[in-house]
Amino acid sequence: xxxxxxxxxxxxxxxxxxxxxxxxxxxxxxxxxxxxxxxxxxxxxxxxxxxxxxxxxxxxxxxxxxxxxxxxxxxxxxxxxxxxxxxxxxxxxxxxxxxxxxxxxxxxxxxxxxxxxxxxxxxxxxxxxxxxxxxxxxxxxxxxxxxxxxxxxxxxxxxxxxxxxxxxxxxxxxxxxxxxxxxxxxxxxxxxxxxxxxxxxxxxxxxxxxxxxxxxxxxxxxxxxxxxxxxxxxxxxxxxxxxxxxxx
Ligand SMILES: Nc1ncnc2c1ncn2[C@@H]1O[C@H](COP(=O)(O)OP(=O)(O)OP(=O)(O)O)[C@@H](O)[C@H]1O
Numbered sequence: 211x212x213x214x215x216x217x218x219x220x221x222x223x224x225x226x227x228x229x230x231x232x233x234x235x236x237x238x239x240x241x242x243x244x245x246x247x248x249x250x251x252x253x254x255x256x257x258x259x260x261x262x263x264x265x266x267x268x269x270x271x272x273x274x275x276x277x278x279x280x281x282x283x284x285x286x287x288x289x290x291x292x293x294x295x296x297x298x299x300x301x302x303x304x305x306x307x308x309x310x311x312x313x314x315x316x317x318x319x320x321x322x323x324x325x326x327x328x329x330x331x332x333x334x335x336x337x338x339x340x341x342x343x344x345x346x347x348x349x350x351x352x353x354x355x356x357x358x359x360x361x362x363x364x365x366x367x368x369x370x371x372x373x374x375x376x377x378x379x380x381x382x383x384x385x386x387x388x389x390x391x392x393x394x395x396x397x398x399x400x401x402x403x404x405x406x407x408x409x410x411x412x413x414x415x416x417x418x419x420x421x422x423x424x425x426x427x428x429x430x431x432x433x434x435x436x437x438x439x440x441x442x443x444x445x446x447x448x449x450x451x452x453x454x455x456x457x458x
Pocket of ligand 1: 221226244245247248249250251252253262412
């Protein structure tokens with residue numbers, strides 16, 4: 211569904227991603243794991259075309275017949291509206307504290323695909339129910355909800371939009387372990403409804419709990435890829451072996 215070929219990213223003369231090639235299979239949950247600074251977020255920024263000023267990407271990122279690195283701004287805007295959905299580390303930063311959830315969830319979901327407010331209320335209430343959230347939260351403010359509930363609200367919006375690809379960058383690092391497990395369960399629900407998922411993490415527990423496939427990055431390079439079952443059982447690269455050893 212998405213394939214990077216020989217992707218390199220330079221920022222101000224430093225190469226932060228070096229000739230990386232990987233494949234994100236349709237319908238699966240793929241985890242990209244690696245230590246801080248290994249280039250995970252820059253890889254995601256390249257595919258969303260939101261690299262910081264001064265950064266330059268080369269190679270190819272193939273998605274829906276396009277090379278995203280060469281797509282026009284209009285093509286990228288259309289993809290970001292409908293096909294891609296992103297969830298970041300701390301959901302509370304995604305919400306305006308002084309605006310009720312109803313308006314904000316509308317903007318993140320129905321507003322993106324042109325549904326009116328009445329259609330939104332009806333469909334969103336059903337989705338919230340599926341996620342064990344009360345419809346009352348639509349009348350609340352973000353500060354009245356927990357971090358885990360806000361992340362679940364982002365999943366609700368993704369379920370509404372039905373994007374082709376959900377990109378979740380460290381979505382659980384601000385959550386405690388119990389809420390993290392719950393979040394991963396809801397992420398799986400989204401995946402089962404047809405959305406391919408790319409999850410960026412430095413936490414092997416998240417990979418083991420949530421992913422089917424994994425991509426291991428170190429210092430800007432991909433050192434290992436494979437199914438989670440295979441890589442966890444038979445890691446081939448020294449770095450992956452060390453990661454696994456440090457887990458216990
Ligand atoms: N805006 C920026 N300007 C210059 N260099 C940057 C910028 N953002 C990141 N970098 C550098 O790019 C490299 C890769 O960073 P990146 O954020 O992709 O790593 P990461 O694997 O996502 O790490 P983390 O898990 O800490 O988010 C790092 O060396 C980092 O210092």
